[in-house]
Amino acid sequence: MEAGRSADEVLYHNQSSVKLGELERYVITYELYQGDSIPADITLDSLWVKIKNTTKLSYKPAYLLGPFILYCDVRAKDYESSYKIICSADKPVFQSNLQAQQKFIAELSLHHIKPRYVWIVDIVSQILFNKETKVTFEIVVGNSKASLKRKIRCDDALPDKACNILHTGLSVHRLTTADIWKVPRPIDMSQKSHLVILTHGFQSNVSADMEYLMEEIYKAQMNNPNERLVIKGYMKNACETEKGIKFLGVGLANYIIDELYDDSVGKISFIGHSLGGLTQTFAICYIKTKYPYFFKKVEPINFISLASPLLGIATSTPNYVKMSLSMGIIGTTGQELGLKDGNYGDKPLLYLLSEESLISVLARFKRRTLYANAVNDGIVPLYSSSLLFLDYSQLLQKLGGQTTASCDPLFQPEVSPIGELPNHSDVANDDDGINASSWNTFWKSKENNCDKKFKRLMNASVIKSMKSVLLSPCPEAKFFSDPDARVATIIHDKIYTEKNLPPPSPTLYEGTAAKEGETRKTRKEMEEIIARRWHKGMHWRKVVVLLKPDAHNNIIVRRRFSNAYGWPVVDHLVTAHFQRDDPIALPMQDKQFAEEDINMAIGGVEPNKFYSWLTKIEDPSVYHGGIVSTASQLASSWISKHSSVTD
Numbered sequence: 122m123e124a125g126r127s128a129d130e131v132l133y134h135n136q137s138s139v140k141l142g143e144l145e146r147y148v149i150t151y152e153l154y155q156g157d158s159i160p161a162d163i164t165l166d167s168l169w170v171k172i173k174n175t176t177k178l179s180y181k182p183a184y185l186l187g188p189f190i191l192y193c194d195v196r197a198k199d200y201e202s203s204y205k206i207i208c209s210a211d212k213p214v215f216q217s218n219l220q221a222q223q224k225f226i227a228e229l230s231l232h233h234i235k236p237r238y239v240w241i242v243d244i245v246s247q248i249l250f251n252k253e254t255k256v257t258f259e260i261v262v263g264n265s266k267a268s269l270k271r272k273i274r275c276d277d278a279l280p281d282k283a284c285n286i287l288h289t290g291l292s293v294h295r296l297t298t299a300d301i302w303k304v305p306r307p308i309d310m311s312q313k314s315h316l317v318i319l320t321h322g323f324q325s326n327v328s329a330d331m332e333y334l335m336e337e338i339y340k341a342q343m344n345n346p347n348e349r350l351v352i353k354g355y356m357k358n359a360c361e362t363e364k365g366i367k368f369l370g371v372g373l374a375n376y377i378i379d380e381l382y383d384d385s386v387g388k389i390s391f392i393g394h395s396l397g398g399l400t401q402t403f404a405i406c407y408i409k410t411k412y413p414y415f416f417k418k419v420e421p422i423n424f425i426s427l428a429s430p431l432l433g434i435a436t437s438t439p440n441y442v443k444m445s446l447s448m449g450i451i452g453t454t455g456q457e458l459g460l461k462d463g464n465y466g467d468k469p470l471l472y473l474l475s476e477e478s479l480i481s482v483l484a485r486f487k488r489r490t491l492y493a494n495a496v497n498d499g500i501v502p503l504y505s506s507s508l509l510f511l512d513y514s515q516l517l518q519k520l521g522g523q524t525t526a527s528c529d530p531l532f533q534p535e536v537s538p539i540g541e542l543p544n545h546s547d548v549a550n551d552d553d554g555i556n557a558s559s560w561n562t563f564w565k566s567k568e569n570n571c572d573k574k575f576k577r578l579m580n581a582s583v584i585k586s587m588k589s590v591l592l593s594p595c596p597e598a599k600f601f602s603d604p605d606a607r608v609a610t611i612i613h614d615k616i617y618t619e620k621n622l623p624p625p626s627p628t629l630y631e632g633t634a635a636k637e638g639e640t641r642k643t644r645k646e647m648e649e650i651i652a653r654r655w656h657k658g659m660h661w662r663k664v665v666v667l668l669k670p671d672a673h674n675n676i677i678v679r680r681r682f683s684n685a686y687g688w689p690v691v692d693h694l695v696t697a698h699f700q701r702d703d704p705i706a707l708p709m710q711d712k713q714f715a716e717e718d719i720n721m722a723i724g725g726v727e728p729n730k731f732y733s734w735l736t737k738i739e740d741p742s743v744y745h746g747g748i749v750s751t752a753s754q755l756a757s758s759w760i761s762k763h764s765s766v767t768d
Contacts, residue, residue: 128264129263129265129268130268131261131263132263133149133260133262133291133293134261134262135259135293135295136175136257136258137257137258138255138257138258139245139255139256140246140248140254140255140256141248141252141326141359141360142246142248142326142327142328142359143297143298143328143329144244144245144301144328144329144332145295145296145298146300146301147241147244147260147293147295147296148239148240148242149239149240149241149262149292150237150291150292151168151238151239152237153235153236153238153290159234163234165234166231167230168228168231168262168263168264168291169228169229169265169266169269170229170242170261170263171224171225171226171259171260171269172216172219172226172244173222173225173258173259173261174190174219174220174221174256174257174258176189176222176258177222178221181220184250185250186251187247187249187256188247189220189248189254189256190218190220190256191218191219191244191245191258192215192219192244192680193215193216193219193225193244194213194215194216194243194680195214195215195227195241195242196213196240197238197239197240202601202688203604203692205603206603209602210230210232211230212598212601212602213601213682214227215681217595217680217682219258228266242260244258244260245329245680246329249324250324298329302328302352304351305339305342312349313348313349313385313387314348314387314388315345315348315349315388315389316377316386316388316390317350317353317389318373318390318391319331319334319335319353319354319392319394320354320355320373320394320397320398320401320404321354321358321359321395321396322362322393322395322396322397322428322429323362323363323396323451323454323500324362325359325362325394325395325396325397325679326356327354327355327359328356328359330394331677333677333679333680333681333691334691334694335352335354337692337695338352338699339352340695341699341700345699350699351386353381355372355373358372358400363452363455363747364452364453364746365452365454365457365744366400366454366457367470367735367739367744368453368744369396369400369403369454370400370402370406370407371403373400373404374403374404374408374411377389377408378415382415382419388421389421389422390423390424391424391425392423392427393426393427394426394427394677395427395428395430395500395673396430396454396458397429398426398429398431398506399429399471402480402483403474403735405482406474406480406482407735407736409479409482410732410735410736411736416482420487421485422486422487422698423487423488424488424490425489426491426506427676427690428492428493428494428498428501428673429491429505429506430501430502430505431491431505431651431655432504432508432652433457433458433469433505433651434459434501435644435648436644436648450747451747452744452746452750457471458471459644460647464734464739465734469647471651472647473735475650476654477657477658479732480654480655481658484659488662489659489661489662490662490664490698491506491661491662491664492506492666492676492690493506493663493666494506494666494676495516495520495665495667496667496672497669497672498668498672498673500673503665504648505648508661509649510617510623511617511665515613516612516665519612519613520667593671593675593683594669594670595685596682596686600685600686601682601685607689609667609689610666610667610686610689610693611664611665611666611690612665612667613664613665614663614665615663616660616661616662617662617663618656618659619656619659622656625649629646629649629650664693666689666690668686668687668690669686671684672686675687675690676690678690678691
């Protein structure tokens with residue numbers, strides 16, 4: 122032990138709180154010694170850190186107000202997921218669900234003689250349903266485990282003010298959400314900006330849930346010396362995701378035009394997770410229609426969706442979920458994902474979004490990539506996130522462990538039954554660990570029972586997927602320390618064109634939702650029509666991934682370590698889309714759509730009103746939330762009068 126350092130000493134203490142979408146980072150730096158010479162009396166006694174969720178225990182069951190849970194992790198600053206860890210003391214530690222009044226204690230090991238140690242502690246709010254409530258916590262650093270038990274008096278009236286007992290050699294730098302999302306200062310101020318827009322999914326947020334993705338993309342800045350990466354996300358859609366795709370998309374579009382766009386922006390990319398894929402699609406169409414100058418001045422580079430329900434979720438979910446969607450249990454959004462005709466006449470919103478005159482704007486993007494979960498995603502089925510048409514024969518062989526053709530992304534699949542799910546006797550069954558998939562027999566009637574093994578792959582549990590948002594199965598310790606021990610994640614990576622699609626059935630009508638006097642199209646037929654419209658004149662790169670539960674949130678690494686199964690997906694995304702000389706740009710033989718500017722009349726609606734459903738300013742009552750958001754708001758209103766949980 123160093124001279125002058127007493128036993129069981131508290132070195133640092135701070136109290137703070139985080140709301141929905143907020144996180145705090147503590148960078149702990151410890152100077153073991155200074156100068157070139159090593160002191161003779163140096164010791165390597167570990168430091169210790171404690172994080173306590175100080176929320177009152179009575180708030181624990183108030184789930185719709187929170188939940189009042191924290192995620193926290195501790196890692197060395199130089200930790201890299203791609204490096205092999207030999208010493209167990211270097212392994213990161215984390216707690217996915219720190220409940221009210223629970224503690225998380227971690228050792229900060231000094232196991233090498235070196236001048237300086239630096240650790241990073243992340244504390245993230247797990248609140249889902251309420252923007253007003255907060256989770257309070259305290260963080261303590263001590264020179265022994267016993268020191269963490271000491272009681273420290275701090276001014277309760279100033280919970281966010283640090284009450285520090287600092288020791289010589291120790292420094293702690295606290296970063297807020299705004300600090301973490303601050304755009305790095307450019308070396309050359311004259312550089313054009315490449316604006317990267319991140320968009321979150323249902324009951325999610327950008328600032329906490331997509332923070333890992335943001336930091337990984339920024340690491341690619343060194344590969345882009347001639348442009349400045351600027352990564353942003355629209356924060357105000359958090360807790361509003363039940364109000365519908367138009368509500369979310371208009372908000373995102375106005376944020377881009379009003380707050381982000383200026384003459385320094387030269388390029389733009391969009392990355393959307395889950396519902397965010399549809400939100401960004403609406404925003405792009407809205408900008409193209411109302412601000413036609415934008416995509417003439419700003420070059421669109423990447424359109425990326427991850428596990429996005431581009432065709433809705435109308436045909437793969439259990440009956441109780443379909444009924445809930447139709448009844449508006451999860452608001453306008455649920456009805457739109459269920460392909461229910463709503464506020465836009467006899468056509469579902471997802472059908473309207475696929476109009477050629479709107480969707481053609483996507484042809485301008487240099488890359489269009491869809492990431493889709495093969496299994497373990499009970500929220501968004503594979504057919505919807507991949508726009509239906511896939512080389513299912515090859516994909517099923519991959520899942521069955523058989524040797525298949527090359528997965529080179531430039532490999533063009535032959536025109537064969539793509540989209541048709543063939544009989545396959547070697548598909549993995551429940552015993553092979555693939556029993557919670559979201560496969561959908563889109564091309565088979567319900568009466569076809571010829572492939573029972575395949576049907577096992579269709580069983581998806583929405584309840585399990587929702588539960589695993591907070592209780593996600595964590596990777597084993599070896600996953601974090603040995604990159605070679607990780608199972609291959611990318612099982613399918615190909616570019617698909619309109620030519621690869623099987624011919625439509627003679628009865629499939631693509632002109633409108635239904636002709637007068639015709640039988641209304643089934644949801645299954647509607648999904649096929651929408652999928653074909655998305656493919657019209659465009660190439661799509663489709664990447665199917667094999668992730669363990671919770672695949673829906675693992676795919677974006679919602680939390681750095683508890684969702685670490687998604688690391689390879691994020692690595693693939695960054696490498697494929699943010700390298701300076703990336704060779705995997707889509708072929709340039711996409712159909713060149715005729716450019717037509719829409720003359721907007723006063724009031725923002727074009728004269729022929731063809732796009733009025735897109736540009737019309739809706740009455741706020743049109744955007745109705747669901748039961749969860751309504752109940753949360755009522756509970757928050759009541760409790761704010763009786764407690765300090767929202768102070």
